[in-house]
Amino acid sequence: MTDFLPMTREDMAKRGWQQLDFLFISGDAYVDHPSFGPAIISRLLEKYGYKVGLIAQPDWRSTTDFKKLGKPRLGVLVSAGNLDSMLNKYTAAKKYRSTDNYSPGGQAGCRPERATIVYCNRIRELWKNTPLVIGGIEASLRRFAHYDYWSDSVRRSILIDSRADLLIYGMGEKQIKELAAQLSAGISVDNIRDIPGTCYRTESLEHLWQYTETPGFEQVTNNKKDFAEAFKTQYLEQDPIRGKIIVQNHGEQYVVQNPPSMPLSTPEMDEIYDLPYQRTYHPSYIPAGGIPAIQEVKFSIVSHRGCYGSCSFCALYAHQGRIIQSRSQESILQEAEQITKLPDFKGYIHDVGGPTANFRQPACDHQADRGTCRGKQCLFPAACKSLNTSHNEYLELLRAIRKLPGIKKVFVRSGLRYDYLLAANDMAFLKELCEHHVSGQLKVAPEHISPKVTKLMGKAGRETYLKFKKAYEQANKELGKEQYLVPYYMSSHPGAGLKEAVELAEFLRDTGYNPEQVQDFIPTPGSLSTCMYYTGLHPLTGEKVYVAKTAHDKRLQRALLQYRNPKNHALVYEALTAAGRxxxxxxxxxxxxxxxxxxxxxxxxxxxxxxxxxxxxxxxxxxxxxxxxxxx
Incomplete structure (x- = not known):
């Protein structure tokens, strides 16, 4: 049946359904598009014969909305949405955001704080014994005891606080298929403990024979060195091939994390993106003006998943993983053709990429049987000798999409790793990128230029950026194009004090760049930088790290990066004086x-x-x- 998935009893009746197999509760509005997790998981279950319905952004103040589709036969699936619900609601300064792009008309306040926990508590009020499974980015990155920036405290695993039976971490497709099969076969959710990419609660470890145990919740709450040690273990074992089972005590219970799920094969990736999505938001949102988040992705194509860039402030390693999983060119071209048939398509594909656009293949051939290298990065401090730097396949893909009827232009707007491009020494790719795939501006993310800070970030330094800037400008000069490089910078990252902020301000002065936007570092759950922010320690090396924590210290750093703004004059004066400059x-x-x-x-x-x-x-x-x- 080609239609949106059921959201009401009337929708179920049209399909002849009396009862759902799975009920999906989502903190986002329902957008039936492969950039939205609830749509992917629900469509995949639908393909394998399960009856799935969605309740999007239920009123959490009572159980009324949660029971409108009835009790499901196999289980309830809960996700806070495409963003952590606290990040969705608060800025880096802990102020309320005025809009929510994942809600009707961009209206804020359509989901509660800590949505996963709140939704699960309502489900437990209704159906105490129904299997309850949590997933999505919020659950994935809060699966262990973690530092929570918004409460400035260490919180328990979200699996404990939500009282869910199982937590699916990562993207979830392999896990949900196996879980659904076991539940459908009559296996009790209490006995489902063997699925990679899942976490469960247990009161005893007698059934485990090989695992590594990290410091428990009480220890990491009272001792920052223990917190850093626990994070180190969790960080280093996030590999589907060599990773071990990880255990963390939470009082009378343990949280057990099975090793990550194996990467999806190309046919499996194709299967997911070839599902019958409606590629837009549910029509019930039309009166409110639709869902703003669709605008960024409606005419974009996901070509792959995963990232081996390993930026310290990014938790992608713990969600999508470091091993690249790519779709076939045939699947991507088929989606591009579908996009050309959309009524409001104007001929422009907005993006073809993933977390990092030019990572279209695994970092090296060794990852297929060995996994990722423990404690090492592919690009930092320098490109690994085994790194596959060829951009040929990605360039072939872009050329093929350009040739499709109805397509005027194909842009690349997702993150581009210029250090990887320089490692390839492929200036022909850069020139063709500038000629056909840049829309006047190319956005890159050096983040900082102080060696002290970029080292902690795991990012390339000043000279690498300047080398790429020169190559980019030369390529555009040869093409006779006036296109600009737009670098993103981050203030107040661990390791950055006033001295380093002044250093970056002087760099901005010398390069003539005036950033309109500067991102304050936000300590989101699960990242290495967040561990540094909370503990003042680098968890992998044990070295002490300076952290700017007060709101005023952060304002001073941000003002230095935007020193040309007259509104910042007094703050910049104070910062320069304090820095002795x-x-x-x-x-x-x-x-x-x-x-x-x-x-x-x-x-x-x-x-x-x-x-x-x-x-x-x-x-x-x-x-x-x-x-x-x-x-x-």
Whole structure:
């Protein structure tokens, strides 16, 4: 049946259904598109013959909405949505966000804080013995005891607090197929403990014979070194081939994590993206103006999953994994053809990529049988000798999409790793990228330029960025195109103090770039940087790390990166003074800001730099003109 999945009893009646097999509760509005997790999982279950219905953004203040589709036969699936519900609701400054792109009309407040836990508690009120399974990004990254930035505390595993029977971490397709098969065969959810990519609760470890145990909840709450040690184990074992079972005590219970699920094969990836999605939001949202999140992905194509970039502030390693899983060109071209038939398609494919656009293949041939290298990165501090850097297949794919009837342009807008491109030394690819796949601006993410900070981030340094910038500008010059490089920078990442922020501000001055947007580091659950933020330690090396934690310290760093904004003048002045860099306050070309007005300096502080003669002369002339005007 080609239609949206049931959201009401009337929808079920049209399909002749009396009872669902699975009920999916989602914190996002229902968008039937392969960029939205609930749609993927539900469509996959549908393909294998299960009856699935969705309740999107239920009113959590009572159980009324949760029971409108009835008690399901096999289980309830719960996800907070495409974002962690706390990140969805709060900014880095812990202020309420005014909009929610995953809700009708972008309206905020359509889901509760800690949505997974709240939804599960309502389900337990209704059906105490129905199998309850949680998944999605919120559950995936909170599966162990974790630091929660918004409460500034260590919280228990979300599996404990939600009282769910099973937690699916990662993307979930293999896990949900196996789980559904076992439940359908009559196996009790309490006895389903062998599925890779899942976590479960247990009161005894007698059934386990080979595992590694991390410091428990009580230990990591009271001792930051124990927290860092627990994170280190969890981080290093996130591999589907060599990873071990991990156990963490939570009082009278243990959380047991099975090793990650095996990567999807190309046919399995094709199967997922070839499902009969409606490729838009449910029509019930039309009166509210639709779901804004669809705009970014409606005319975009996911070509692969996974990322071996291993940026410290990203938790993708723990969700999609470090092994690339790619779709076939045939599947991608088929989706591109489907997009051309959409009524509002104007001829432009907005993106073809994944977490990192130019990672279309596994990092090396060894990963197929050995997994990822324990404690090592593929690109940092330098590209591994075994790294496959060829961009040929990705370029062939882009060329093939360009040739399809009805397509005017194919853009690449998802993250591009320029250090990987430089490692390939493929300037022909860069030139063709600039000629056909850049829409006036290419966005890249150096994040910072201070060696101290980029080392902690696991990112390439200043010289690599400048080398790419030069190559990009040269390619556009040869093409006769005026296209710009738009770098993203992050303030207040662990390791970044005022000295490093000033260093970045001087770099921005020297390169002539004025960032309109600067992202404050947000310690989201599951990332290595978040562990550094909470503990003040690098969990893999044990070294101490400076962390800017107060709101004012963060404002000072952010202001330095946007020192040209007049609104930031007082903050920049304070930051430069605190950093002992008054030499950057004055009228010399290298100065970041001009001195404050006479009498506005704090006690004991003198401005740096020398007055500019031409500016002083102009000021004198202006004063004379004003006097003459007043006399006349």
């Amino acid at each position: 008054q030499d950057l306050i004055g009228y010399e070309p290298k100065c970041l800001i001009r001195p404050l007005k006479q009498g506005h300096y704090p006690a004991g502080v003198k401005p740096g730099g020398k007055p500019d003669k031409h500016r002083s002369l102009q000021v004198t002339r202006n004063k004379k003109t004003k006097k003459q005007t007043s006399r006349s």
